[in-house]
Amino acid sequence: MVNYQNMRSESDVSMAEPNSIIDFRSDTVTRPSSKMRAVMADAEVGDDVYGDDASVKALEETVADLVGKEAALYVSSGTQSNLIALLTHCGRGEEYIGGDIYHISHYEAGGAAVLGGISPKHLPTDSNGGLKVEQVEAAINPDDFHFAKTRLVCLENTVNGMVQNQEEICRISELAHSKGLLLHLDGARLMNAVVASGKPAKELAAPADSVSICLSKGLGAPVGSVLCGPQDFIDRARYNRKLVGGGMRQAGIIAAGGHYAISNNIERLAEDHRRAKILAEGLAQIEGIAVEINDDQTNMVFASVEPVNQQALITHFINSAILVDGGDPSFRFVTHMDIDDNAIHRLLDTISAYFNNK
Numbered sequence: 417m418v419n420y421q422n423m424r425s426e427s428d429v430s431m432a433e434p435n436s437i438i439d440f441r442s443d444t445v446t447r448p449s450s451k452m453r454a455v456m457a458d459a460e461v462g463d464d465v466y467g468d469d470a471s472v473k474a475l476e477e478t479v480a481d482l483v484g485k486e487a488a489l490y491v492s493s494g495t496q497s498n499l500i501a502l503l504t505h506c507g508r509g510e511e512y513i514g515g516d517i518y519h520i521s522h523y524e525a526g527g528a529a530v531l532g533g534i535s536p537k538h539l540p541t542d543s544n545g546g547l548k549v550e551q552v553e554a555a556i557n558p559d560d561f562h563f564a565k566t567r568l569v570c571l572e573n574t575v576n577g578m579v580q581n582q583e584e585i586c587r588i589s590e591l592a593h594s595k596g597l598l599l600h601l602d603g604a605r606l607m608n609a610v611v612a613s614g615k616p617a618k619e620l621a622a623p624a625d626s627v628s629i630c631l632s633k634g635l636g637a638p639v640g641s642v643l644c645g646p647q648d649f650i651d652r653a654r655y656n657r658k659l660v661g662g663g664m665r666q667a668g669i670i671a672a673g674g675h676y677a678i679s680n681n682i683e684r685l686a687e688d689h690r691r692a693k694i695l696a697e698g699l700a701q702i703e704g705i706a707v708e709i710n711d712d713q714t715n716m717v718f719a720s721v722e723p724v725n726q727q728a729l730i731t732h733f734i735n736s737a738i739l740v741d742g743g744d745p746s747f748r749f750v751t752h753m754d755i756d757d758n759a760i761h762r763l764l765d766t767i768s769a770y771f772n773n774k
């Protein structure tokens with residue numbers, strides 16, 4: 417079996433060439449390093465639907481252990497992981513509570529409703545992306561045949577790059593459990609929260625009955641997420657993974673990339689957070705751009721401009737070989753493994769040049 421630890425070298429980080437395209441759209445855009453590719457090429461594989469893939473099993477054990485859960489299931493994406501969690505926790509006609517800006521509520525094509533007959537209840541999140549325990553309590557339906565049965569609360573950490581208040585998550589967990597509900601945590605970027613808060617993944621995941629971890633965001637793997645929880649939940653989740661067509665065969669090839677990522681690329685997230693801070697502080701110096709500065713931010717920076725400048729600035733980015741997300745109303749800049757210090761300075765220079773030459 418491959419030893420995934422401490423294999424990373426400086427060559428894992430690609431440097432931004434002066435005129436190369438720089439991609440700030442998301443931390444999902446990273447490409448596997450040569451070391452990660454080598455590990456993937458050498459991975460031991462088998463048919464994972466038969467339970468024969470040693471690399472998948474090793475990854476599942478590693479991630480379950482990292483987040484302090486009994487078992488884990490390797491799945492194709494964060495969306496599939498959340499969908500399987502919802503299908504496993506909730507029955508048809510039941511309801512889950514989530515935040516209105518959460519990925520699970522907003523960006524997953526309504527999968528739980530389409531495939532599971534599960535209705536979402538979206539609550540307004542605060543400026544940090546959090547929900548309050550009182551809000552959740554008020555949103556739980558009474559035990560009355562007029563209402564869908566509320567079964568689950570879904571939280572997210574980080575939300576739009578912001579580390580969530582762990583005490584509040586614990587309060588929501590206690591409330592949910594006292595009312596017979598369960599808690600699912602979309603921890604697509606939980607490792608960013610781990611690095612930024614200094615709290616171990618086990619502690620951040622403890623209030624949740626199930627947690628989903630993405631390997632293909634800041635951690636830099638090409639594919640996959642891991643859904644973690646108690647063994648009986650994972651056994652039922654395996655059934656639902658099959659139901660959504662997510663059973664994979666020699667998946668060890670891609671799981672090995674994920675295992676490499678989780679073993680080598682967590683601590684380096686601090687670099688992404690440092691660069692996001694430099695970027696936010698640099699943007700704050702530029703007249704014409706308003707930036708949200710928030711102590712809980714990790715690897716995302718949100719900034720906005722007057723509507724009159726939006727389209728022109730987008731064109732200016734394209735002409736400068738810089739890819740960004742949004743612009744209406746905010747631009748989102750995400751730092752990741754393929755963004756180095758030069759890339760940050762190139763972005764700041766590009767924006768300054770736009771406002772100076774207007």
Ligand SMILES: Cc1ncc(COP(=O)(O)O)c(C=O)c1O
Pocket residue numbers: 492493494495496519520572574602604605630632641
């Ligand atoms: C918080 C969060 N959860 C889940 C997902 C879904 O992940 P995937 O794109 O792998 O389906 C994303 C994707 O960006 C996300 O940001």
